[in-house]
Amino acid sequence: MLKLLLASRNPDKIAELRDLLAGLEVQLVSLLDYPTLPETLEDRDILAGNAGKKALEAAQGTGLTCLADDTGLFIDALEGAPGVRAARFAGESCSYKDNRDKALRLLSGVQNRQAEFRTCVVLAAPDGIISIQEGRMPGSITTSERGSNGFGYDSIFAPEGSKLTYAELTDAEKNLISHRGRALRLMLPVLQDLITLA
Numbered sequence: 001m002l003k004l005l006l007a008s009r010n011p012d013k014i015a016e017l018r019d020l021l022a023g024l025e026v027q028l029v030s031l032l033d034y035p036t037l038p039e040t041l042e043d044r045d046i047l048a049g050n051a052g053k054k055a056l057e058a059a060q061g062t063g064l065t066c067l068a069d070d071t072g073l074f075i076d077a078l079e080g081a082p083g084v085r086a087a088r089f090a091g092e093s094c095s096y097k098d099n100r101d102k103a104l105r106l107l108s109g110v111q112n113r114q115a116e117f118r119t120c121v122v123l124a125a126p127d128g129i130i131s132i133q134e135g136r137m138p139g140s141i142t143t144s145e146r147g148s149n150g151f152g153y154d155s156i157f158a159p160e161g162s163k164l165t166y167a168e169l170t171d172a173e174k175n176l177i178s179h180r181g182r183a184l185r186l187m188l189p190v191l192q193d194l195i196t197l198a
C-alpha cells in the first residue's frame with residue numbers, strides 16, 4: 001500500500017487533509033511521526049514555492065511520497081495581506097487569535113470586506129515534483145468572530161454564498177466548499193493513479 005506523508009506538523013491541517021483523503025487506499029502519516037526532520041523555512045513569496053519546498057524537503061528527508069499544502073488569506077482592502085504570511089500576520093509565535101484580532105482591527109470601519117483563501121497543494125517524490133494544484137474560495141471578513149469549529153481565520157471568514165463563517169459550518173460542510181477541499185479534489189485523480197501504479 002502506498003505510504004503518503006502529509007508534510008505538515010499542524011494538527012488542524014492534518015485532520016482536514018485526513019478527512020479529504022479518507023476514501024483513498026493509502027497509509028497516511030504526517031511530520032508529527034517524524035519529529036527529528038528539520039522544519040522547512042517557508043521563505044517563498046508564492047504559495048506554490050512554499051508548498052513545493054515543504055513537499056520536496058520532506059520527500060528527500062524520508063524517501064516517501066509527500067503531500068504539502070500552503071495556504072494564504074488575501075484581503076482586498078489590505079492590498080492582499082496577510083497573503084502567504086497568514087501564519088505570522090501578528091508577529092513571530094503569535095496565536096490564531098492574535099492574527100484574527102489584527103485582521104479585524106485593520107478592517108475596523110472598512111466597507112470592503114472582500115477576501116479570498118487560496119491553497120496550493122504539491123505532491124512530490126524524492127526525485128521531484130509530481131503535481132501542483134490550487135483551490136480558491138472567495139468570501140468576506142466578518143465584523144466580529146462567529147462560530148467555534150475550525151481553526152486559524154475560520155471564525156472571521158464567510159465563504160461566498162453563505163451567511164455563516166467557516167467556523168459555523170460542520171467539518172464536512174467546510175470541506176465540501178473550502179479552498180483546501182477544492183485543491184485536494186483536483187489532486188485526487190493524480191493520487192489515484194499513483195496508488196494504481198504502486
Ligand code: IMP
Pocket residue numbers: 010069070071072073084085086087088096099151152153154166178180
Ligand atoms: P500555512 O502557511 O499553510 O500553514 O497557513 C497559514 C495560516 O493560515 C495558518 O497558520 C492559519 O492561521 C491559516 N489557515 C490555513 N488554512 C486555514 C483554513 O482552512 N481556515 C482558516 N485559516 C487557515
